[in-house]
Amino acid sequence: MDAKMNMEYASIQLTDLPDEILMIIFKKLDGVEILYSLLDVNKQLNKIVHDRIFTSVLTLLKYHLDDRIDSLSFRMLNRFCSEILPQIHNKIQWLNLETSSMRRILRSTYYPNLIGLGLYELHIEEAEYLFSGKII
Secondary structure, eight states, X not given: OHHHHHHHHOOOOGGGSOHHHHHHHHHTSOHHHHHHHHTTSXXXXXHHHTSHHHHSEEEOXXXXXXXXXXXXXXXXXXXXXXXXXXXXXGXXXXXXXXXXXXXXXXXXXXXXXXXXXXXXXXXXXHHHHHHHOOOO
C-alpha cells in the first residue's frame, strides 16, 4: 500500500526525460510551435530547440484544411520577430512566408545563411514590386 501511495505523489516533469527522448518527441511536433513554446524556458530545452532540426527551415504561416493560408497570430508573430528570429537568425536556411507578414519577418533580423524563400499568397502586384524594385 505504501508503494502505491508514493506513486500517486511522485511527479515526473518533461525536463526529467533525457535529451534524446525529448528530441524524439519534439520531432513529431510542429517546429514553429516548439520554438514559440519552449525557447528560453530553461537551459536544457533551449539547447534542444536551437538544434538545426527546428531552426533551419521555418514555415511562419498557418495552413487550413480548406487550403487557406493565414499569417501567424499577432502574438506569435510579434514574439518571433522581436525575440526568436534574432536569436536563431544565423541558423535559418529557408523561410516559408505569406504576404501579410513577409515584410515584418524579413526586416526583423539579418539572415546570413538564407538560401531559400517560399512566398505564399503573393499577388502579381506584390511580386512585381519585390522583384523589380519599382514602386507600383
